[in-house]
Amino acid sequence: MSDSFDVLEFAVELEQGGFTKQQADALAHAMWTLINTQLATKADLALLKEHLALLEERMLAHVEERLAQLKAELVTEFTNRLIIALVLQSGATAVLFKLLH
Numbered sequence: 001m002s003d004s005f006d007v008l009e010f011a012v013e014l015e016q017g018g019f020t021k022q023q024a025d026a027l028a029h030a031m032w033t034l035i036n037t038q039l040a041t042k043a044d045l046a047l048l049k050e051h052l053a054l055l056e057e058r059m060l061a062h063v064e065e066r067l068a069q070l071k072a073e074l075v076t077e078f079t080n081r082l083i084i085a086l087v088l089q090s091g092a093t094a095v096l097f098k099l100l101h
Contacts, residue, residue, distance in 0.1 A: 005035050
């Protein structure tokens with residue numbers, strides 16, 4: 001923002017509008033300070049956009065990693081429950097077979 005704000009031109013315009021030189025200089029300096037310390041520049045916004053993109057990328061990678069972990073846990077849990085069900089079914093079949101013969 002400071003690259004596009006001409007302090008001297010602003011002060012001259014204030015003087016032409018009826019401000020004293022001292023008032024115009026003080027106001028121009030105050031405006032320059034405000035612009036340089038409080039307003040975001042296009043470069044600031046571009047840098048923020050880059051940071052947000054990197055953060056989004058990292059967060060997405062973290063989510064993908066966590067989903068892969070959860071998938072692996074679910075597969076393991078499902079496999080364990082399936083094995084338990086097969087063992088119980090085999091046991092029940094053996095008991096029924098023994099009772100019927």
